[in-house]
Amino acid sequence: DQPKLLAGRQVRVTAGPTHEPIDPVRYIANRSSGTQGYAGAAAAQRLGAKVTLISGPTNLSDPAMVQVIRVQSAREMFDAVKAALPADIGIFAAAVADWRVATESDQKIKKDGNALPTLKFTENPDLLQTLAKKKSPKRPALVIGFAAETENVVENAQAKLKKKQCDWIVANDVSPESGVMGGSHNAVHIVSKSGVESWPEADKAEVADKIVRKAAEELAAKPTAV
Numbered sequence: 001d002q003p004k005l006l007a008g009r010q011v012r013v014t015a016g017p018t019h020e021p022i023d024p025v026r027y028i029a030n031r032s033s034g035t036q037g038y039a040g041a042a043a044a045q046r047l048g049a050k051v052t053l054i055s056g057p058t059n060l061s062d063p064a065m066v067q068v069i070r071v072q073s074a075r076e077m078f079d080a081v082k083a084a085l086p087a088d089i090g091i092f093a094a095a096v097a098d099w100r101v102a103t104e105s106d107q108k109i110k111k112d113g114n115a116l117p118t119l120k121f122t123e124n125p126d127l128l129q130t131l132a133k134k135k136s137p138k139r140p141a142l143v144i145g146f147a148a149e150t151e152n153v154v155e156n157a158q159a160k161l162k163k164k165q166c167d168w169i170v171a172n173d174v175s176p177e178s179g180v181m182g183g184s185h186n187a188v189h190i191v192s193k194s195g196v197e198s199w200p201e202a203d204k205a206e207v208a209d210k211i212v213r214k215a216a217e218e219l220a221a222k223p224t225a226v
């Protein structure tokens with residue numbers, strides 16, 4: 001039995017893709033499977049934390065003894081996360097859609113002779129950026145963002161760390177050759193103010209376990225949120 005390094009801690013995890021509706025039968029999505037986020041939720045639970053997982057649509061089953069809230073769109077995910085705060089640790093692993101369709105139709109869009117439909121987009125709220133702000137009243141003590149990049153992985157992650165004011169960015173290469181998106185393994189760089197740790201490729205469960213152990217260490221001396 002492992003020591004319960006996160007006993008008494010509240011952990012919130014976002015995971016999976018979001019689905020952004022076009023009309024009642026169509027949506028825009030991305031290739032995230034949710035595996036890394038679900039593994040994070042399970043790992044934190046095993047260390048004794050009380051975990052709420054806010055998940056976009058995935059094919060994964062609920063991790064044992066984790067409260068799971070299922071949502072579809074970025075806006076629903078945002079509302080669910082806000083309602084689940086305060087917390088000690090926020091792990092923002094979801095691949096939230098940056099944009100949604102501004103021209104969502106109430107009715108199924110029909111083929112109309114030769115005219116092709118046009119979609120207009122509008123920006124979604126950035127959950128991580130909004131909730132990680134130092135001024136955000138319910139900011140978790142430790143905010144962990146993820147960066148999915150296809151090039152200049154560490155540089156882009158460092159820029160994201162600054163812009164989003166989170167404590168760490170877990171950066172990974174999601175270019176098709178990496179096999180990360182939808183795959184079982186991940187090679188990540190932990191980017192923080194104190195530098196960059198590059199971890200060897202490992203099973204997503206193992207990566208998750210290392211992340212939550214590092215988080216437990218970071219919070220060890222700090223009081224709990226609730």
Ligand code: CTP
Nearest residue numbers: 092093094096124125126127128145146147148
């Ligand atoms: N994120 C979020 N809400 C969004 C977009 C992203 O919470 N609307 C979070 C993700 O969960 C992740 C981090 O922000 O923790 C980085 O996501 P990523 O898609 O890599 O970054 P973007 O800010 O979308 O930047 P870009 O797509 O331009 O690389």
